[in-house]
Amino acid sequence: MQADWQIPRISLLWLLVSMVVVIGLHVEHLPIWLLSAALLAVVWQIQNYRGAWGQPGKHLKVLLTGLCFGGVLSSYSTMLGLDPMVALLVSGFVLKLLEINHRRDALVIVYLAYFVAIVQCLFEQTMMTALPVFIAIMIVTAALVGLHQSNQDRRAGNRKYWFRPLQTSVVLVIQALPLMLVLFIVMPRIGALWSVPRHQDSGITGVSDSMSPGDFSNLSASREVAFRVEFEGDIPPQPSLYWRGLVFSEFDGRRWTQSGPWGYRDKNLLQWHGDQPAEWDSQVSRHGQPLAYTVMLEPTNSPWLFALPTARPDSSGVALTRDFRLYNKLPVNSEKQYRVRSWLDYDLESAGLTPLRRRLELALPDGFNPETRRVAKRWRAENPDPVALINRLLKQYNSEFIYTLKPPLLGKHTVDEFLWGTKRGFCEFFASSFVFFMRAAGIPARVVVGYQGGERHPNGDYLLVHQYDAHAWAEVWLKGRGWLRVDPTAAVAPERVEMSFTDLFGKNKDFLSDSLLSLERYQHISWLNKLRLNLDALDYAWTKWVLGYDHVQTDLLMRLLGRIDPMRIGMLLVIAGAIALAPMAIMLFRAREKHYRDELDQQYVRFCLRMERAGLARLSGEGPRDYAKRIVSMRPELQGDVTAITDLYEAQRYKNEQFNAGLLRQKMRRFYPGLRRKVRL
Amino acid sequence: MSKTWRAWFKQRYHQWVNRRLPAARKIRLNNNRLFIFPTRAGFLFGLVLLLLWLVATNFENNLVFGATFLLSAMFVVAIFHTFLNLSGLLIEAGHSHPCFCGGAAEFGILLSQKGHRYRDNILLRYPKSDQKTVSLPGTELAAVSLAVTADKRGWFEPGRVTLETRYPLGLIRCWTYLDLNMRELVYPRPINARGQPISVASGQGTNEIAGGREDFRSLEKHRPGEPHSHIAWKHYAREQGLHTKHFADPMDEEVWLDWEAFQGMDEEARLSRLCGWLLELSAGTALYGLRMPGVEILPSRGEIHRVSILRELALFNLPDQVQS
Secondary structure (H helix, E strand, O other): OOHHHOOOHHHHHHHHHHHHHHHHHOHHHOOHHHHHHHHHHHHHHHHHHHOOOOOOOHHHHHHHHHHHHHHHHHHHOOOOOHHHHHHHHHHHHHHHHOOOOOHHHHHHHHHHHHHHHHHHHHOOOOHHHHHHHHHHHHHHHHHHHHHHOOOOOOOOOOHHHHHHHHHHHHHHHHHHHHHHHHHHHHOOOOOOOOOOOOOOOOOOOOOOOEEOOOOHHHHHOOOOEEEEEEEOOOOOOHHHOEEEEEEEOEEOOOOEEOOOOOOOOOOOOEEEOOOOOOHHHHHEEEEOOOEEEEEEEOOOOOOEEOEOOOEEEOOOOEEEEOOOOEEEOOOOOOOEEEEEEEOOEEEEOOOOOOHHHHHHHHOOOOOOOHHHHHHHHHHHHHOOOHHHHHHHHHHHHHHHOEEOOOOOOOOOOHHHHHHHHHOEEOHHHHHHHHHHHHHHOOOOEEEEEEEEOOEEOOOOOOEEEEHHHEEEEEEEEEOOOEEEEEOHHHHHOOHHHHOOHHHHHOOOOOOOOOOOOOHHHHOOOHHHHHHHHHHHHHHHHHHHHHHOHHHHHHHHHHHHHOOOOHHHHHHHHHHHHHHHHHHHHHHHHHHHHOOOOOHHHHHHHHHHHHHHHOOOOOOOOOOHHHHHHHHHHHOHHHHHHHHHHHHHHHHHHHOOOOOOHHHHHHHHHHHHHHHHHHHHO | OHHHHHHHHHHHHHHHHHHHOOOOOEEEOOOOOOEEEEOHHHHHHHHHHHHHHHHHHHHOOHHHHHHHHHHHHHHHHHHHHHHHHHOOOEEEEEEEEOEEOOOEEEEEEEEEOOOOOEEEEEEEEOOOEOOEEEEEEOOOEEEEEEEEEOOOOEEEOOOOEEEEEOOOOOOEEEEEEEOOOOOEEEEOOOOOOOOOOOEEEEOOOOOEEEEEEEEEEEEEEOOOOOOHHHEOHHHHHOOOOOEEEEEEEEOOOEEEEEHHHOOOOOHHHHHHHHHHHHHHHHHOOOEEEEEEOOEEEEEEOOHHHHHHHHHHHHHOOOOOOOOO
16 A cells, blocks of 8 residues: 555656756746756756665755745745746745655646646747647656556566656647647637736837837847738738837937827827727728728737727727827737728828927927027928928938938937938938927927838738838828828838838848848748748747637637527537547547457458358357368368368468468458358258 | 434445446446546646636636646546546456455456557455556456455455556546455464364274375385485395385374364354364374264365365354355
């Protein structure tokens, strides 16, 4: 009885393997000391297993527990949050490893290992992280199987014995997959019950919530996907793909930031999807047919969403802000899908701005860029028509400025130095200087940041927007026409807008210099480019159907069930679950009934069955030869064939030769047709 | 009050089990005869699943959902595996061995299957036996023998044997209680009654069994093959030729194991002493017989004789037990 509660060695082996694998998954976000402690625990257990070292004493264990807690506290300075939670779980795991004496301890480790392995998915959700987690689950399951595998068939050096748990576990996991799929598809997601700490340092690259010219040079070079867009109709041409993200109205001489919600007299500054249209919704007039599309946004850790102007959200939890951008309820920490309708033809606040708002959109910091202010005033006097003024400035850009990703550094008066000195820069420089100039000339203007363009996927029918598509442009407010988009960058480098960014900079060696391995670098090699796009199609499918499945689920279930209620979901779960389990169940039950016979025996049994139908059943325990003799004695007319068949069977069965069942089959095929006639005689 | 309720419940339960699983020497396990339920580890696993589901829901993370569902599906698949680890097995009563009261009777059980399913870690136990593990790693037959403690003489029925398995994940327990219609004799507890009188009926010393090793009988000419230890070396040294000493065992005793020899004792005490003497005698050379009220077995020797006397002792005065 006692021995039964001890842990089999095979289980211990797999426990150690799974522990190494599971901790390996978290290597990136665990402190070094914890990794060393884990290694030590594994070594200790191996030594203990070999009988070299004893179990650690009670005092040592208490000391280690204290050290681990203290370590986690000092490493993270808090116990809340995802990282310290995982660190705590792993330390519990490590400590438990020091005292596995009973099956119960092993069970705790196995359950902890499942948990720690799966929690890895909270940090990263790519396909490449899901696969190791999947494998880790298999290995942990092997440890669980090892715990319940009997020791009886263990033979020294039997490799099969050591790998049996893994084999069983792989079979179990594979058989579980169909049911898992059904559960994944059908089980309703009810949304977060309470707010939870999130992983902080993932997905920081993206459009930031402030802009001081110079920031974007790093961002531009990032090859990561910002978001993907699936249009319900055709993809509009590149020049109209301005993905509006944030609006910067405040400038402190160096940095552009969002202004607060001051200046608006409205009660609600957010209009959620499904709400009644707010009063200010009438400030925008939308013309023509909307463009419907779904955006799959990679995590940004901020609540800003991107859409073509002027947009209206079509997904719950997404709001339209007073300045007509999209806003997510929570910071986007994992892949986010939202549907949007956009009217590319629109008038925005053409009726007029409130005085406070107008003042804000004209505000300039004192003591900066005196030259620009002076010139702007002069130009305004020379060109009372704002459109003419805008065109004059754009013409200036076009004739004298150079678009480059490596502009010279600027001093205190960034706009002055850029406009009248260096004349080299990228979108931020142009947008910033343009808006400054317009405001100085008395025209309300603001900076808009987001993305421009995108790469059309050849077979996925979707648009791929990369981080290097990040862009900044301007909006000016003209009386009677409202906010108009002006892209000064397009004036200096129209290719930047009409072509995609890689087309433009693909040949430039400096562009994407940070990632030698990046597949974008080698777009000119066609098969590599194809590979890159295929990989992205896979990633797109993963994002859409796995990570963002909640958004597809409602639609899918609606289409399947007509109506979503617990009854119908339960029914679907039962039926689909049964179907998913059927192949496995049939396989398992059939394997039980299967009685192994080689082909020769099969043939002979068939012969016996034929004779039985003819009224000459073989008795139990009767050998082939006796049987043949008896048949012949009862039916002498069958002698030739029966003797031949029996002899052939015996010869092949018992002579030490490679048998050839085909011979027997042939003989019998010639025998049967005449059998019935002969037997009847 | 609660005791009577418990007794009533227990009785009903036994009735139900007897109806559902009638006794037989040979039982094939199928879904009518197997019970299945999650173990404590299984419920704990459920708790882990719930926790994972909460994590998935709160973090709105579909990968965690996927993993949670994978583990749940594995739980369901494990039900099939655990069930099929027992289902389809043919359980047969095997050989059993009697014992003395207070010892353990051995009951053999055969497990066999058609085909080559890998069945592992099947536990067997009787209410009063230790637990044995058996597995059929693709083989067709396995045998196990369980030692069941017996504390009353007579026919002993070990009760229902529990067959149980938790393979492969330990989350689910599949079990059954089988009555294999086995019974075995339990002999009285032997008490060594040295010094107690036993009745000696005749002592003429006329009977002998040749080829013994007790008393010298004759000296004969040596034939090859006879044990060297019996060669009369003294005669050989006197150059009288090679001779072999021949011995014979005296068969002069005919001992009666007599009920009346143990006056003033109760029935069990007498049986225990008779049993003790029987063991003593069967190791010796005497012929022995048994004389009890209503029973008389003439003196003789040998295993069959010994067993028939043990049987009489075991079953003496037990009216409710069929003497078969």
